[in-house]
Amino acid sequence: MFSTDELSSLRWDPVAGAAEIIDQTLLPHTLRWCHLESLDDYCHAISAMQVRGAPLIGITAAFGLAHAIGKDASNAGIKAASERLLATRPTAVNLRWALQQVGDAVAGLAEGERAAAAHDMAVALRGEDIANCERIGANGFELLRPLHTGDTLNFMTHCNAGWLATIQWGTALSPI
Template structure:
């Protein structure tokens, strides 16, 4: 792994979460933002696993994209050693599945990770069974599929933004939690996409960004990228959300999600559930923006979504300074689940879905 410090780079470059360049995965280390803009050149699968696990790359779509490229890095150096090309392809398919199994252990909650890995598995399996596809072509197609996942995500995010913007008006205040912007996706983001499009169209939407304890993705990432883009953004502490709602400063809430269950329950960064309850209490619509790949119809309700628990030091000694007594017991879930009853609408690339989610979410896949 090599490091490229681009602290003096342009705004547009700083907002690229990851890209494939010169046969390596170039990835923005988001744990260092906003003070340092540092790109890592990842050339091995274990480096991608570490980047996902340590949240150097984060956000469900970006995690999935990184994992797809990670599979390719895991098999790139695999060599054909059998005389029979079909045997070489079967061996490569086996290596693809082993690489995907390994990357699947990096983080448990974001369904895009498993969706992207399954898509790479399917591509490899198809090529392994196709007598017209050579071993070298099969390997090249794995990389091409990862690139395609990234390209599709960029277009998906733009469409989500266009649909979400129809729910907003010039001059309104919108609150968001965590980071579901360009740093979490290929480009634009999901929940933040309408803010970028609004600015392009001359609309002024005032964004309130929760700091998002304990890792401060709202403060370090959302506030950073929106400020850099010239979007009107105000940073608030998580426990101020109810106050700004009560003062009429917020007319809508929009967040991303790491997994949507079949009934419309959504898992998102810890604190989202509290925001949803507050929004309902104040009569404010609560919107969830996500690509179809985040909707998991195989998970009936939020009760079945695995919730990642992270290191206690994120709470007791975040960013190198201890703020809690030694030996204190800590509970640090990274996500919570917001019941579908609090979700006004789910915004996807195919349009806006409203309750009943059990009935309407499956229609997106027809």
């Protein structure tokens, strides 16, 4: 598991049994962590843009679906929770993908096994995002290193590309 004190945009609090997110609507003036303790909380975090950036939205949805499966692991419950989460940002590709990953992880399992499998998948997706972004940073840095000749090196990014848009590191900004 990961520690509750590491600086990430989404972390798991095993004592509370809840994901915690940075409420990005309050930045840069206030750093506030929000516990997501219900499906409504997860849906609100996504729709109110408390979480921003495609990777973070997807991982938040994965934890939201895992939470919902812990409450109702029936096929109907999973379908209803997935539809609610998808409705928060219907065009978000990562959200749809993450919901599919969790859904696939529990498909064919007995209802009593689904909650743990869904949570494990959400944790795995979180870990994969961290590893992917770290690799982007390492590879990107090696591409940028020869361009830095002592002068200022300027960057322009599009959309949410820093670590707040992912779990850690960021995408386009991770090399710097």
